[in-house]
Amino acid sequence: MLTTQAPEIARKGPEIKETMPDQRIENARQNFRIACALRGISMSEAARRAGLSRNALAQFSRGRGVLSLENALGLADVLDVPLPLIYRQDGITEGNIRLYRALERMPTHELGHALEAIKKASSGDH
Known part of the structure; x- marks a missing residue:
């Protein structure tokens, strides 16, 4: 009796799904800018005080990167704003x-x- 085996399927790594940007991240980008303005400090100064590279925060604010929770907490602390408000539309x-x-x-x-x-x-x- 002849059996036919299914051909091997090449694995190409994890499937990448195209998703819509998370609105909370977009809100955070806007709200961190607003919080800096309310506190009268620049984004680069807020990054410095939070121990972030100026480039990391600039990339995040331009939509080219994300902040870790640890970095978001540090930035919220520096700006003296509650982190939960950062992710809300018109939160700050x-x-x-x-x-x-x-x-x-x-x-x-x-x-x-x-x-x-x-x-x-x-x-x-x-």
Whole structure:
């Protein structure tokens, strides 16, 4: 009995999928620039203070690279902005930063009351 074997399939490495850019990364690029402007420092100075090469941050801001989480944390620390806001569209404003910091300081048991007050105020029930 003759058996036929399937021909070997050449492996060419991992499949590369074409994907749309992640909007959060685009938001981070924009928001790091905004944060630098709010703090009155240049991107290269922020990079220096965070221990990044000026080139790495420039490449990131131009869309030609990514920042590691460690580097993003360092940059957010230097700019004194909450990292979660960096990835949100329109996340970096003085008001958003103040609100985030106030919520961070608020005891957990008071967060529910604050949320209810916000809901009530935004619904128009005064």
